[in-house]
Amino acid sequence: MRMRPTLNWTPTGDLPPGTTDLEPVAAALGTGGVLVLSGAGISTESGIPDYRGEGGSLSRHTPMTYQEFTASAPARRRYWARSHLGWRTFGRARPNAGHRAVAAFQRHGLLSGVITQNVDGLHQAAGSEGVVELHGSLDRVVCLTCGAFTPRRELARRLEEANAGFAPVAAAINPDGDADLTDEQVGDFHVVPCTVCGGILKPDVVFFGESVPPSRVAHCRALVDGATSLLVLGSSLTVMSGLRFVRHAAQAGKPVVIVNRDPTRGDQHAVARVTLPLGTALTTVAGQLGIPGDGTL
Template sequence: MRTRPTLSWSPTEDLPPGTTDLGPVADALRSGGVLVLSGAGISTESGIPDYRGEGGSLSRHTPMTYQDFTASARARRRYWARSHLGWRTFGRARPNAGHRAVAAFERRGLLSGVITQNVDGLHQAAGSEGVVELHGSLDRVVCLSCGAFSPRRELARRLEQANEGFAPVAAGINPDGDADLTDEQVGDFRVVPCAVCGGILKPDVVFFGETVPPQT
């Protein structure tokens, strides 16, 4: 009876060894037409954690899903309480050397475009233009009923007024701007509706369980 051979191949076996030689990168950039695709790693030096890296938040935090957000007023209260507190820190993040380098390459005409999975807007803050945001941006809010968009800073002002004195101490901040709060800390946090139609407000980001807009 023949036995099936054991497969011991690893996808890393065909990769060259790690190196700090940036020559090939410089050569690629010098030729131009480079497309930049960035993820959470580029923003960690700006104080925004990632999901899957060492100590990433997925090890301790379950992100909000679209299904939970739309189905449960309690889930929305919990989300907005945590996100409102997290925004105070998230909104103060500034571009780091990585963002500035990408913007510099773009200004010199070396890039064909910038696509990011991040929702922090730091590429734009560094000077990049025409950035494709695969997962949206936390600095915008959209109404699920009428589709009206509004600035996040305006929602922050309204939430401050509706929840005067809300200032719990969070255990940490997650990549989606969500602060780690207990149910007790969330308490009876008040969520405000759309100022246009009274509908449900959602950050203009792609939640887990939601699809990226076709036009994006």
């Protein structure tokens, strides 16, 4: 492996300008003990849009809140119709070069852990292990009454049977796997209940307006405490669920490096924000660190 650069950092509180210089990323990884925090931006190259970047889904789509989902049967019908259709596309997404690079860094002992704000499972599909899914995962379904978990593929089969011929054309697929459908397209979509108790089913993800489980937050804080530095990949850090870990790292004197095209809410805590596309940036850094690449890292 090539000589690894050293990351020197003095917290100033100044807002770093965006840069295309990959040295801060290579320096952090070269030191080892890096904790990765990823957001929707790392999955855009897999065909899954982000929330807040250019053309992000929040400009045209308001995600359903937990309160709306639990209080309204029509809202649940609307959600499951859209989510069922979106799952057909979302479930076929495959890891891209960014996910594969993160897995390669982990295999080579450069990472102390991986936290993702995404619900797509693509880090695991690329080979990353021990990934903390901060907001849960769309491939699991939980009953809000009895707490039973079932695989999403099983629910998809039941929904297919209950809604034969349901095949509207969606305007777009969103980062949460929700498809954009009109009320007319949703129609009288039939929602199925829990097979154990007949209760309400919900994807095992943290909805807007819902809190991340405290035990999960505590685990992530412990990962930050045990890391040498924090590498943020493709997150705007707009919501507190991710930003709090950036603040925690900075307060502990740990370098924070961000790779994100647009400015983020955590830039003031970072040594640098790299504005290159994630797949290109991480693959290039892997080469600089002597990690052999065969097209899949």
